[in-house]
Amino acid sequence: MSFSNVYDDDRRAEAYAALEFPGTYYLAYRDLPAILAKYVTGHKALDFGCGAGRSTRFLKNLGFDAIGIDISSSMIQSARNVDPGGTYELVEDGDFSTLEPAGFDLILSAFAFDNIPDAAKRRELLYGLRRLLNKEGRIVLLGSTPEIYVNEWASFTTKDYPENCHARGGDMVRIVMKDVKDARPVVDLVWFQEDYVNLFAASDLELEAHYTPLGREDEPYPWVMETSIAPWVIYVVKKRSRA
Numbered sequence: 470m471s472f473s474n475v476y477d478d479d480r481r482a483e484a485y486a487a488l489e490f491p492g493t494y495y496l497a498y499r500d501l502p503a504i505l506a507k508y509v510t511g512h513k514a515l516d517f518g519c520g521a522g523r524s525t526r527f528l529k530n531l532g533f534d535a536i537g538i539d540i541s542s543s544m545i546q547s548a549r550n551v552d553p554g555g556t557y558e559l560v561e562d563g564d565f566s567t568l569e570p571a572g573f574d575l576i577l578s579a580f581a582f583d584n585i586p587d588a589a590k591r592r593e594l595l596y597g598l599r600r601l602l603n604k605e606g607r608i609v610l611l612g613s614t615p616e617i618y619v620n621e622w623a624s625f626t627t628k629d630y631p632e633n634c635h636a637r638g639g640d641m642v643r644i645v646m647k648d649v650k651d652a653r654p655v656v657d658l659v660w661f662q663e664d665y666v667n668l669f670a671a672s673d674l675e676l677e678a679h680y681t682p683l684g685r686e687d688e689p690y691p692w693v694m695e696t697s698i699a700p701w702v703i704y705v706v707k708k709r710s711r712a
């Protein structure tokens with residue numbers, strides 16, 4: 470099977486537009502306000518792979534002046550429908566020419582890199598995003614851990630895809646979202662921490678911190694593995710400092 474952007478699809482865009490932060494997704498976003506407050510100075514933000522705008526609206530609610538970009542016209546249309554006053558731009562893959570170089574304090578990528586096919590493409594995109602960061606800017610990359618594809622979760626199931634266990638860095642894996650009407654599997658690519666560390670170095674970036682949020686027993690969600698295994702990872706990345 471060849472890999473394509475499973476998000477460039479009206480039904481999936483509609484499902485995403487209705488999705489806010491249920492269940493396991495709550496954990497992805499729970500700690501972001503504190504992380505952004507700790508590492509990011511300034512308010513100009515770019516949301517790379519904004520999808521139906523959930524992550525852009527999240528940034529706007531935190532006070533960021535945020536622009537969302539995506540390569541899927543269905544997603545951009547959904548984002549505009551949900552937030553008509555927001556700024557959502559359809560871009561060609563890797564074309565950041567409409568965006569101001571060194572114009573951003575923060576570039577957030579929430580789940581976009583889970584679907585980007587190969588390491589060279591990821592490097593090209595990250596290097597392009599790096600050019601949009603100002604000197605003190607940070608890229609915050611939120612993505613799936615390899616463990617999400619081999620466990621059961623409040624919001625996801627992978628039990629029908631035991632072959633995920635054998636996936637190596639860059640291999641395709643499948644996961645079904647339980648919180649949306651669209652029950653078709655999402656096809657992602659699994660990336661391990663060492664893959665990300667190599668990617669950052671190859672993109673002239675430096676990993677500053679990383680977080681793997683765990684669920685807490687007192688949270689009002691039916692956690693399955695979330696209290697002991699982290700489904701998400703958050704990387705905080707900056708331009709590599711020169712000696």
Ligand SMILES: C[S@@+](CC[C@H](N)C(=O)[O-])C[C@H]1O[C@@H](n2cnc3c(N)ncnc32)[C@H](O)[C@@H]1O
Nearest residue numbers: 476518519520523524539540541544579580581
């Ligand atoms: C899983 S969705 C996440 C959307 C949103 N950030 C959120 O958290 O709800 C990933 C999005 O990344 C987009 N994407 C994938 N590759 C991209 C690229 N090269 N440039 C811009 N967007 C991309 C997809 O079209 C999709 O809308």
